[in-house]
Amino acid sequence: MGGAVDLLLEPLRYGFLLRALVAAILVGATCALVGSYVVLKGLAFIGDALAHVAFTGIVVAFLAGFSFYVGALAAAIAAGLGIGWVTRRVGLSTDTAIGIVFSGVFALGVVLMAIGIRTYTVDLFSYVFGDILAVRARDLWLIAAAGALVLTVMLALYKELLFAHFDPVVAEAAGLPVGALQLLLLLLLSITVVVSVQAVGVVLVLAMLVTPAATAALVARRMPSMMVLAVLFGAVAALVGFYLSYYLSVPSGGAIVLVATVLFLAVATIVRGRGAWRRLMAARS
């Protein structure tokens, strides 16, 4: 008993490990909260695109010599608003356009990284796959601030965001600023992606956005319970993944996402009989 507690407490004696654990949980929870809408509205591809654009923003920030958060955030917000604009102007079938443009931007980031900053390659590598142990005190504050911002906005505008995304046409006719609310969600998504990139990496941000919220969708019957459960699943995946990462010496991003995936499969197996799982898979695209 005492041994188990020691196992849990041991890593936390080190300040940087405690910081990493708190950061992981905050990232898991924030991603899952925004992820509820990502899953319901099929925004997974957009979330992925944002993460890739953020990477190029980071590379450019390194080259230009300013804070990588500034670069990533500017790139992701520009991309988020750009997608919102394109979607409203052109219509819904924008997957191909998003795929072309953002793969192109990501490729640019990869090439720039290879040409310009050979000495920093190791650092940048950690943004691709995530390194929660590299989280500094200042990063943790940013992650906490972003989480608080996302939570506050989503609580304060709960009914407006729900109506505007569930039934945009009727919401707009009744006088809600649907376009602005949709852009706001993309903005929150951009911010979430950027602060999560360091913890779980460009490649795995998508999993943190989608998997805990999808797990919640299997069991929740109301929007508030889906959001609460998603946050819970995201936080638990981060917590368990952190310890796995510490004791098995595996990358934190990989460990966290693996736990989230196992959690999803477990819940899906339990509720399979209720058809929720089939509904979730059939409903998309």
Added chain:
Amino acid sequence: MGRGTVTLDAATRATTAPAIQVEGLTTGYRRGEPVLRDISFQVERGALVGVLGPNGSGKSTLFRSLLGLLPPWQGRVLIDGRPARPNPDVAYIPQRETIDWDFPVTVLDVTLMGRYPRLGLFRRPGKADRELVLWALEQVGMVDFRDRLIAELSGGQRQRVFLARALAQEPDLFLLDEPVSGVDAPTQHFVFELLERLCRQGKTALVATHDLSCVAQRFDRVLLLNREVIAYGPPQEVFTEALLNRTFQSHLLLLRYGDRVIVVEGEEGDGRSC
């Protein structure tokens, strides 16, 4: 904020301004290709008006203009004497559903959304809102389904819920775009009964529908629309072979039987009872 003054305004305008006043409206989506041309008609408060026209005749475009979602290129659209703009006094039930059915929302949640635009920012629905929502669900016979997920309902049941949401919004004007297409016969009958009752209470309703016999029996006015106004008036004046032929062209077959005109729809005909 200021709802008291708005209501007072509406009361004073009631004596002068018609519920809907459209004057010389030309509009569309792409420059140089108007969908509607020089539309003019006027709807008095308390009227139940049917909008008839083939697919592509601009019915949905007209509704978008009346909602203030599509600005006029020429002419003007006045609702209650004021230029149309999106607001909670007009309830809209669109034809094509842009809804994500896998949202975890119950019948009660969806109906409550009708209250959201009235509440304003940051305010949560209170007891009065919940009572109003339950009353609305009672009106459409869905109160026993209030905890069901919207995904678990049939097409007719969903349509009843959207009607309940529109009722909960407490609008003066109802705009219903094909509310009974693809809906079971009892619901169809029920929707028209409810609309008649609402209009007797002073609400105004504009309904796009394919069901000519229903319109003939129940509606006060008919707008025959095909990119322009073909005719507007009481059903008995407007339902002539010449006018219906001009409206529907090849989409529709007209039969004479004694002194009656029988209409058979060529395409999506659903000659169900109303």
